[in-house]
């Protein structure tokens with residue numbers, strides 16, 4: 306075992322001891338030893354126990370531990386502490402910028418025990434209130450986690466988006482000096498707006514193949530991986546893998562099509578095309594040749610879109626400009642950063658929306674300053690006042706009601722009645738098997754006060770799987786009870802998963818693109834909800850917040866009348 310590895314074990318031991326609040330003097334002596342071991346010129350493995358204990362700064366106790374580590378490969382004391390600590394908390398210790406003291410607060414006071422949950426808690430602004438934390442620490446932690454997620458080479462769409470734009474523009478500028486007519490198209494997962502991106506693929510069409518190829522060969526950051534078509538590969542400093550496929554100007558549309566769809570989509574279309582034709586004026590011509598209506602890039606997943614395109618024109622998919630308002634958002638009444646008025650003004654003036662649905666947390670969500678009954682009533686007064694001030698802009702009275710363990714909602718009926726609409730979500734406990742989770746959700750869906758089902762699985766992409774649910778049963782229950790399902794537009798959630806949108810739409814279930822904004826900028830996440838909605842085949846008419854203010858007002862009222870809860 307090398308000195309570095311030994312130092313690492315002792316560092317972890319010191320961190321865990323601090324995390325568990327052990328004797329500070331003992332911790333200090335271990336931290337000092339870590340520093341010493343790291344700097345030693347001679348390998349400890351070659352020294353005898355007596356020699357080790359004579360090294361300055363390493364006392365008897367620690368030299369015994371070093372010997373234990375060298376002879377057995379482990380440290381019993383370290384193992385004992387590891388067993389007492391959730392794996393996610395141990396993983397947190399590796400994040401730069403947060404020490405064991407802060408992690409202890411995160412774990413013990415906030416009840417957060419995975420990195421994914423910690424990241425989401427930063428998004429939901431939950432760290433600010435905790436002892437020893439502020440907005441600055443919260444932002445630092447968020448950045449550090451983003452970095453550690455990225456190091457696996459997999460990225461959230463939103464996380465990678467600015468890098469893609471930057472890379473595309475840089476490449477386009479370099480190309481200009483070689484071939485002004487070159488065409489550059491983004492393909493692959495990013496073009497399909499996949500929620501997770503492993504690799505960025507671009508297709509480059511040029512009449513000056515040789516010159517362009519030389520340009521890449523002269524850039525040392527690229528390596529050539531294929532001869533035909535020519536493919537250049539590199540890894541960006543943030544870990545994103547990039548492939549640039551170079552083809553002729555004539556073949557560009559065909560190769561772009563080939564590199565854009567998923568394998569399953571492309572392999573279903575290919576047999577419908579002549580084997581010897583590669584020159585098409587645009588992608589529509591390719592689909593036309595295959596006897597299909599044009600399929601938008603987001604939908605090229607091999608997920609039933611071909612069947613749809615065989616018989617009918619592809620429906621016009623939802624666009625950001627179709628959104629007339631935003632439902633499910635938080636303010637400083639619970640765990641948001643901005644006040645209700647600031648959130649409303651942002652929607653009205655910056656985004657030109659007609660309405661805001663405010664859904665602060667309900668009373669059991671104590672960690673998020675969930676609203677007591679008195680505070681619900683006080684908030685309603687403020688909403689009434691803001692509505693007269695900001696008219697014709699309108700704030701709908703909503704709540705994000707926790708779905709309790711037994712599936713019921715959080716307030717007594719007379720309070721539930723006072724809301725225009727209710728988003729029902731599960732926040733805790735999250736550890737459930739499929740049967741329990743499905744049952745709990747369906748019970749909430751059957752509650753006449755539930756208008757929208759919030760983030761159905763509780764997943765956090767790349768970090769928390771979410772509880773398993775029987776999608777079919779849950780969606781069918783929503784159809785039967787006239788409950789809409791949200792597409793939580795936070796790039797970490799994107800829950801309901803797009804793979805279930807088509808099924809929901811076929812059953813007549815409305816979806817709602819909800820940003821779950823906890824600050825003004827959070828509304829901008831609606832863009833990512835629109836992108837996955839498009840992937841799932843969502844049209845404006847099936848999206849609840851595409852309704853105009855009068856339409857949505859009527860929808861909420863009619864629904865209450867039908868349910869007999871007015």
Ligand SMILES: [Zn+2]
Pocket residue numbers: 705730732759760
């Ligand atoms: Zn929620």
Ligand SMILES: [Zn+2]
Pocket residue numbers: 633634635705821
């Ligand atoms: Zn929420």
